[in-house]
Amino acid sequence: DAGVTQSPTHLIKTRGQQVTLRCSPISGHKSVSWYQQVLGQGPQFIFQYYEKEERGRGNFPDRFSARQFPNYSSELNVNALLLGDSALYLCASSQTGLVDYGYTFGSGTRLTVV
């Protein structure tokens, strides 16, 4: 079975541009969460979606947005990119997104803003 897939694996953007990152959860998983990991730090929670509804949001500016599609895949959008947005962006999927079930992470998208 395929795990959590994220695309692209790497990309470079210029300050002020917009970027869209994509995530496909494990088959049967209905929840997707997004995390930002700056170099040398632990991942920070950005969003959680379940059944296309936003269930949780972390302490990130409104430049960050996300959505979940009927097939449970998800996109993370970041507008007006700043140098500080350079990070590894991780997607995690779970059956329900609640604590009783495990979370499986993808390999991430490495975003570099120049």
Added chain:
Amino acid sequence: DAKTTQPTSMDCAEGRAANLPCNHSTISGNEYVYWYRQIHSQGPQYIIHGLKNNETNEMASLIITEDRKSSTLILPHATLRDTAVYYCIVITREGKLIFGQGTELSVKP
């Protein structure tokens, strides 16, 4: 939200048990403790989780103190491939993972 405290780094000899401590003194009664590890900035890999009781699986054992304020992850026979950053995570009932800084474990020959 509860937070976790872990040592920044630890060394372990290959073949010996690696014991990684974690403090989560502000954990709530319905919050779980999960352990993940991350190798070379890949996605974090699930190891084990628990609520109150000790747990064991094919990868590791998790010992949770009776007051739930701390826990220890045990890798019974560490190998070089276990070198990674290990995260002790408290998960809220709603499923939000709160990562700390993690422990960088170096397994040495």
